[in-house]
Structures are given as structure tokens and as C-alpha cells.
Amino acid sequence: MKPTHKILLVDDETGILDTLRILLTGEGYEVATATGGEEACRLLSEAPPDLVLTDIRMPGKTGIDVLRCARAADEALPVVLMTAQASLQTAVRAVNEGAYYYLQKPFSNDEVLAICKRAVEARVLTNENHELKREIKRRDQRSSREPVGRSSSFRRVVELARTVAPTESTVLISGESGTGKEVMARFLHELSERGDRDFFSINCGALPETLLESELFGHVEGSFTGAVKDKDGLLVAAGGGTLFLDEIGETSPATQVKLLRAIQEREVIPVGATRPVSIDVRILAATNRDLEEEVRRGSFRSDLFYRLNVFQIEMPPLRDRKTDIPLLIDHFLRRLGVHGESHPLEVHEDALQVLIEYAWPGNVRELENALERAAIVSLDSSIAVEDLPARIREAPTPRIVCDAAPANPPMEVVERAYIQWVLNAEGGNKTRAADVLGIDPSTLYRKINRYGLAVGAGAGEGKTDG
Numbered sequence: 001m002k003p004t005h006k007i008l009l010v011d012d013e014t015g016i017l018d019t020l021r022i023l024l025t026g027e028g029y030e031v032a033t034a035t036g037g038e039e040a041c042r043l044l045s046e047a048p049p050d051l052v053l054t055d056i057r058m059p060g061k062t063g064i065d066v067l068r069c070a071r072a073a074d075e076a077l078p079v080v081l082m083t084a085q086a087s088l089q090t091a092v093r094a095v096n097e098g099a100y101y102y103l104q105k106p107f108s109n110d111e112v113l114a115i116c117k118r119a120v121e122a123r124v125l126t127n128e129n130h131e132l133k134r135e136i137k138r139r140d141q142r143s144s145r146e147p148v149g150r151s152s153s154f155r156r157v158v159e160l161a162r163t164v165a166p167t168e169s170t171v172l173i174s175g176e177s178g179t180g181k182e183v184m185a186r187f188l189h190e191l192s193e194r195g196d197r198d199f200f201s202i203n204c205g206a207l208p209e210t211l212l213e214s215e216l217f218g219h220v221e222g223s224f225t226g227a228v229k230d231k232d233g234l235l236v237a238a239g240g241g242t243l244f245l246d247e248i249g250e251t252s253p254a255t256q257v258k259l260l261r262a263i264q265e266r267e268v269i270p271v272g273a274t275r276p277v278s279i280d281v282r283i284l285a286a287t288n289r290d291l292e293e294e295v296r297r298g299s300f301r302s303d304l305f306y307r308l309n310v311f312q313i314e315m316p317p318l319r320d321r322k323t324d325i326p327l328l329i330d331h332f333l334r335r336l337g338v339h340g341e342s343h344p345l346e347v348h349e350d351a352l353q354v355l356i357e358y359a360w361p362g363n364v365r366e367l368e369n370a371l372e373r374a375a376i377v378s379l380d381s382s383i384a385v386e387d388l389p390a391r392i393r394e395a396p397t398p399r400i401v402c403d404a405a406p407a408n409p410p411m412e413v414v415e416r417a418y419i420q421w422v423l424n425a426e427g428g429n430k431t432r433a434a435d436v437l438g439i440d441p442s443t444l445y446r447k448i449n450r451y452g453l454a455v456g457a458g459a460g461e462g463k464t465d466g
């Protein structure tokens, strides 16, 4: 069945409106009429037709105003102007401004029908064209946003993401700072059914509790000083889309209770309100803390943890997927684009070696920043070792077992050597070293004392006796 096309007819002379309506309906068009510019603009903003046929001279808003309303409603909507001799000049100018055509009165039925047919066909073509372009853009965006990495640990993570993305499940993304948790959250969103809707992100660690609650759950007017009018929370505003709760581990116990309720009941009670509002949002959360440990310690609610942790995606640290470093370098250098003129940036072989060997405590973000800086300081179109930040250039070459390791070292010896190596790699920073080792700082302190390890930037081997 042929789809019906809608035409909006605008003229202050009802006689002309009637004649045209009968003519066009007879040809199978769906016709709406307006007797003035104001009414036409209102109809246009409500539901744009496929074609507008309007008189130019009307009291109040003219046909030119209708043309503008149509442009505002839909760039590609064709507008045909009907004009008497007196406003011919205006009509010609209007065509230059984007009107599809003008018909000079008096016109024959055949003329009107021919022009309507042509305009509607053009409209259908542009629509298809736009839809194609949009689809191409969507695909480009999706593939360009695909997280970079082909190492086995990273591929596992991406595969898991592909599996859970189309479900409505909550996903907890964990991982050290800079490993790409937000990148992963956006990737999940784009692969999901909600991918064409909005992605909202909120950093739960960046706002004081009351502000965070009002951002998440909304508030009603007068519920606190400064609440001058009702405001939807993100859980409501992100309706249809995805909400990414970053640094979820930073939320207070009170906020945790409210979040749990929101996830379980699929509704929120805005601050100061009595009635709940229902929500339709996919929730993704991220943390660089060990939430399971926080649950054990009692600082994170276990029930909320289990609600969030339906799936967990753990982003591997960059040092565990060194084969991805060259890929990431290539990706970032492309993004940094051209240097000076039109030469793409390259990396010297020895600089690449240094970049691969470095431990990257700040993960992908640190790599990205280092390259950005190197691109700026590099004098030509290639990045040399000298262009890299000193901490990266001068980091000790990682060797887990030190020079004089016994042939079959007991566990304690390996542990001692490894801790010493991490301490060196982290420039003696105990907090970061504890992070890398995945142990509590207090545990690290005990081990440092026990093994008599040397701490401090560039520290060499630890003392031999412990």
C-alpha cells in the first residue's frame, strides 16, 4: 500500500482552501488546513507534514513566516508558496531562502498536482538520505568508541560487555584509576537497546551528600534553601537512557539506602516529596575501590552491592596488558592528529620500548597524558625518548626476580623481591605501591618492616637481612 503523504494548506481565503483540499484529497493526500500563519505555525510545531502549500499574503503572519516555522520544525520540509502578481518579488526571494517553489496565481489543477508530487518525492528522498547518513554516523560513532585493546585480558572484558550490554542488568565496573571504566560504561550503553537515547554520568564522589541526593532523586520546591522550583533527579531525567554512577563507593550510608530503594522499586521519592515517581533507567556503576572489602568492613551496604554487582566487569590494569600499549599509542596519536603541518606523529623505536616497559600506575589515562605532552614538546613529527616525562624515561626497568635470585626461591624471597620492585616502580610511594600490590597500606608497612625494604624514589635493592 502506498503511504499517504500529508500536506498542510494555508490560505486566508477559505474558497481556495476548499478547492485545493478537494483536489489533493482526491489524489490520495492527507490534507490539513489553516486559515492563517499563526495556526499554521502551531500545526507545524505539533506534527510536521510532508509538504506545506501556503499563500504569501495573509493578515498577521505571512507565508514567509510560515516558511520560517517550517524550516524551524524540519530543515528538509518543502514549502511551496502561492503568490499573486503583487508579491512575486517576495516569492522569488523566498525561493532563494529555501522555499521549494512558487506557484503564480492563477494556476491550473495540473500545475498544483505536478508540483506537489515532485515536492513530496523530493522529500521522501531527502528523508531516506538523512536516515542513511544518520545510520552511517551511528555506526561510525559506535566503532570509533569501541575501547582499544586486543590483549586476551581485554578481549575477555569486551566480550563480557557485549554479552551483558543488551540486558537491562545493572553492571558494576571496577578497576584502578584510568583503566577506562567510563569508556566501558559508554560502550555498554551504546551496545544496549538504549544506545540511541542519552547517557548520563554523575560522579558520586564529587558532590556533598545533600547535593548528590537532590541531583539523583530530584527535589520539590521549598524542600531546602535554594530549592526554588521542582527539579527532576537524574534517575528520572535519564528516563529511557542510561545513568552511570561513577565512584559509587563514595556514597554515604543514607544515599546508599535510597539508591537501593530506587533500583529495587524502580521509583524514587524526590527530596521533600511524599509521592514516589517511577523511573525507567539502566544503571551502570563504577568504583576504583575494592567494594567487597568495603562490604566486609561495613562501609558499603551488602544489599546494594549485590544489586549493583549483578555483573561485574573488572578493567585490567595497563601493566597486565602490555601488548595493548602500541595499539593505544597509535589510537591516541591519531586522535592527537597532525603535528604542525600535515605529518602524522610517530614514535621512535626506543621511545616505544620505554613506553612498553613502564609500569603505568595511572593506566591508560597516564599514557594518554604522556603522549599529549610528548606531542607538544617534540620538535619534529616523531616522539623520541627525550620527549617523554622524566618519571617514565627514568623508571627502573622492571625485573621481578633480582639479579642474584636463588635457583628455587622460597615464597618469602619472591614476595620480598616483588614488593621491592613495585616500591621502586612507584618511586617509593607506599600508597600507590599498596594499590598496585592489591593489599592494604597497613599490610604493606608491616612487610616493609619485616623484610627491611628500602623505600624512597630510586631506592635500590632492599637490605639483605631482614
Ligand SMILES: Nc1ncnc2c1ncn2[C@@H]1O[C@H](COP(=O)(O)OP(=O)(O)OP(=O)(O)O)[C@@H](O)[C@H]1O
Pocket (backbone or CB within 6 Å): 146, 147, 148, 149, 175, 176, 177, 178, 179, 180, 181, 182, 183, 184, 288, 331, 364, 365, 368
Ligand atoms: N580501552 C581504551 N581505549 C581508548 N581510550 C581509553 C581506553 N581506556 C581508557 N581510555 C582513555 O583513558 C582515559 C581514562 O579513561 P576513563 O576516564 O574511562 O578511566 P576511569 O577508569 O574512569 O578513571 P577514573 O577511575 O580515574 O575515573 C580517557 O581519556 C579515555 O578516553
Ligand SMILES: [Mg+2]
Pocket (backbone or CB within 6 Å): 181, 182, 246
Ligand atoms: Mg572515571
